[in-house]
Amino acid sequence: MALSVAKCPSSSAAARLAPGHSPPRWSTLLRPFPRSVLSGSVTVPSSKNWSFGVACKQEVGTVPVSSPKEAPSKNGENGGLLGLSSEEYRDAIGPNASEGEPTVSITVVGASGDLAKKKIFPALFALYYEDCLPKHFTIFGYARSKMTDAELRTMVSKTLTCRIDKRENCSEKMEQFLKRCFYHSGQYESEENFADLDKKLKEHEGGRLSNRLFYLSIPPNIFIDVVKSASKSASSKNGWTRVIVEKPFGRDSESSAALTRGLKQYLDEDQIFRIDHYLGKELVENLSILRFSNLVFEPLWSRQYIRNVQLIFSEDFGTEGRGGYFDNYGIIRDIMQNHLLQILALFAMETPVSLDAEDIRNEKVKVLRSMKPLQLENVVTGQYKNHTKGGVAYPGYTDDKTVPKGSLTPTFAAAALFIDNARWDGVPFLMKAGKALESRRTEIRVQFRHVPGNLYKRSFGTDLDRATNELVIRVQPDEAIYLKINNKVPGLGMRLDRSNLNLLYSSRYSKEIPDAYERLLLDAIEGERRLFIRSDELDAAWELFTPLLKELEEKKIAPELYPHGSCGPAGAHYLAANYNVRWGDTVSDA
Numbered sequence: 272m273a274l275s276v277a278k279c280p281s282s283s284a285a286a287r288l289a290p291g292h293s294p295p296r297w298s299t300l301l302r303p304f305p306r307s308v309l310s311g312s313v314t315v316p317s318s319k320n321w322s323f324g325v326a327c328k329q330e331v332g333t334v335p336v337s338s339p340k341e342a343p344s345k346n347g348e349n350g351g352l353l354g355l356s357s358e359e360y361r362d363a364i365g366p367n368a369s370e371g372e373p374t375v376s377i378t379v380v381g382a383s384g385d386l387a388k389k390k391i392f393p394a395l396f397a398l399y400y401e402d403c404l405p406k407h408f409t410i411f412g413y414a415r416s417k418m419t420d421a422e423l424r425t426m427v428s429k430t431l432t433c434r435i436d437k438r439e440n441c442s443e444k445m446e447q448f449l450k451r452c453f454y455h456s457g458q459y460e461s462e463e464n465f466a467d468l469d470k471k472l473k474e475h476e477g478g479r480l481s482n483r484l485f486y487l488s489i490p491p492n493i494f495i496d497v498v499k500s501a502s503k504s505a506s507s508k509n510g511w512t513r514v515i516v517e518k519p520f521g522r523d524s525e526s527s528a529a530l531t532r533g534l535k536q537y538l539d540e541d542q543i544f545r546i547d548h549y550l551g552k553e554l555v556e557n558l559s560i561l562r563f564s565n566l567v568f569e570p571l572w573s574r575q576y577i578r579n580v581q582l583i584f585s586e587d588f589g590t591e592g593r594g595g596y597f598d599n600y601g602i603i604r605d606i607m608q609n610h611l612l613q614i615l616a617l618f619a620m621e622t623p624v625s626l627d628a629e630d631i632r633n634e635k636v637k638v639l640r641s642m643k644p645l646q647l648e649n650v651v652t653g654q655y656k657n658h659t660k661g662g663v664a665y666p667g668y669t670d671d672k673t674v675p676k677g678s679l680t681p682t683f684a685a686a687a688l689f690i691d692n693a694r695w696d697g698v699p700f701l702m703k704a705g706k707a708l709e710s711r712r713t714e715i716r717v718q719f720r721h722v723p724g725n726l727y728k729r730s731f732g733t734d735l736d737r738a739t740n741e742l743v744i745r746v747q748p749d750e751a752i753y754l755k756i757n758n759k760v761p762g763l764g765m766r767l768d769r770s771n772l773n774l775l776y777s778s779r780y781s782k783e784i785p786d787a788y789e790r791l792l793l794d795a796i797e798g799e800r801r802l803f804i805r806s807d808e809l810d811a812a813w814e815l816f817t818p819l820l821k822e823l824e825e826k827k828i829a830p831e832l833y834p835h836g837s838c839g840p841a842g843a844h845y846l847a848a849n850y851n852v853r854w855g856d857t858v859s860d861a
């Protein structure tokens with residue numbers, strides 16, 4: 272029987288316990304409390320009901336008691352109240368504070384763009400549908416494009432979807448949701464335009480304690496302009512102000528440090544939520560649970576038993592429509608330096624002291640800082656070229672009009688990385704990421720060592736590799752965790768077979784898996800930083816990749832061409848073979 276807790280109880284009755292009731296203990300395993308709760312906050316009941324200890328806990332009147340790491344925010348009197356004592360906090364929010372429920376205003380900056388339409392508004396709607404948003408919330412779209420509220424709603428409504436398993440009242444809920452979405456057109460560097468937004472936000476907040484979340488869904492060259500104007504003119508006067516920053520966080524160590532310095536002129540580190548949406552994916556979240564809550568795995572999690580680890584990302588489409596952005600970054604910056612490296616850090620970290628964000632991030636950063644410098648000979652790059660299959664012509668990367676002719680930007684890369692610590696000494700961590708490949712998949716593959724003195728080695732023939740165990744965590748699509756084991760083919764003979772112990776999520780759970788952006792938006796609203804990137808993690812990630820990127824660019828290394836829709840460059844196989852490894856996704860029973 273599965274332990275189950277409603278992640279976002281649709282009926283708040285199930286979620287709310289009378290004051291004095293203990294929350295179910297295991298709920299914390301499934302969703303660690305926000306830092307404010309862990310550090311001893313008092314939750315002020317907003318009414319007779321008390322939202323407490325549940326997956327989708329609303330931060331209703333959370334009063335920080337002591338949280339030494341959370342200093343008052345940079346924007347001083349305009350900023351959050353995170354560093355105040357509970358008495359100061361009550362004084363600041365007035366005598367009736369505990370009677371009013373706070374509001375959350377979410378401003379999607381760059382609301383006219385692709386990400387906002389594709390991911391952010393749909394995720395906000397899913398949270399609303401699941402009763403995960405606070406009772407009082409308002410969503411504002413902000414961008415330069417001229418749009419009315421009605422036009423924004425029409426635009427947004429086209430991308431909202433209902434969960435397959437929850438269609439009940441969906442269109443009604445959509446209508447209610449859209450009524451809470453508004454639009455404000457303005458320039459990104461204009462304090463005046465943000466001051467106008469502030470006025471509108473205040474009208475909606477109706478004098479309540481107001482918490483404000485800004486989601487920067489815009490190109491990075493305007494991050495600082497927006498943060499400057501928003502923090503000066505539109506940050507909360509009496510609640511918290513937080514900013515979600517989309518990637519890319521720079522192109523290299525220097526530009527990333529400059530971006531962080533720029534942001535920190537106006538924000539404290541704990542107001543900055545650097546998003547890496549791969550950390551919000553269900554199976555990536557599950558990685559630590561798999562390892563730290565199952566005795567069978569943790570003892571094997573080291574060089575002693577693990578031969579290699581593979582982190583594989585592939586997409587079966589090219590850079591269509593994003594060539595302009597992509598050409599300036601390439602696959603190493605787009606996928607490896609962030610998504611795959613973050614997964615590696617989570618995979619390889621030591622047991623954290625607790626599930627608190629800082630404890631987890633402390634362990635991740637230690638892994639990143641223990642990485643051996645990346646050598647050019649341990650890297651293969653590729654770029655897709657046009658290819659015709661079944662009478663259909665697929666364009667090459669440089670056929671995209673937004674990509675400069677002769678571009679050397681890699682759309683594929685494979686690399687062998689090493690962690691210079693006692694646990695992982697000598698174990699290759701092989702990464703592979705590519706666009707326009709034959710399939711779309713993201714996987715973590717753990718290949719174990721051979722069984723010493725294997726009694727059955729004769730039964731495996733010459734291919735002993737096939738006899739080793741492999742643990743596969745398929746992040747997407749068809750989320751699954753499976754372990755390849757050896758077993759006897761039933762019958763009187765002695766033939767060995769290889770089978771999968773398979774946890775296929777769609778068979779095990781009828782519930783639809785939430786999109787990563789839902790989890791991350793909810794965490795940002797709750798102040799939970801575990802799945803966001805801290806600045807020292809970011810620095811360490813860039814420190815690892817910057818010298819390699821510079822070398823590739825300075826030496827003008829030409830990527831190996833591979834046909835659109837193929838398995839990628841052959842060089843990736845040679846690279847793996849150098850370490851006696853075969854990519855797990857290329858074998859017939861992958």
Ligand SMILES: NC(=O)C1=CN([C@@H]2O[C@H](COP(=O)(O)OP(=O)(O)OC[C@H]3O[C@@H](n4cnc5c(N)ncnc54)[C@H](OP(=O)(O)O)[C@@H]3O)[C@@H](O)[C@H]2O)C=CC1
Pocket residue numbers: 381382383384385386387414415416459487488489490491493517518519596
């Ligand atoms: N799209 C995706 O799948 C992903 C995107 N990201 C990141 O998220 C952010 C947003 O992505 P996306 O929505 O695709 O980006 P867009 O290019 O669609 O930009 C978003 C909005 O920003 C404004 N804008 C665009 N270019 C400029 C410019 N040069 N100067 C000023 N304003 C500009 C436009 O709004 P207006 O003209 O109305 O002001 C546009 O609608 C980016 O940082 C991107 O790298 C990260 C992961 C995936």
Ligand SMILES: O=C1O[C@H](COP(=O)(O)O)[C@@H](O)[C@H](O)[C@H]1O
Pocket residue numbers: 548586605
């Ligand atoms: O960050 C990015 O991620 C997407 C892939 O995300 P997914 O959740 O759809 O797997 C990738 O296409 C894009 O290039 C990159 O910027």
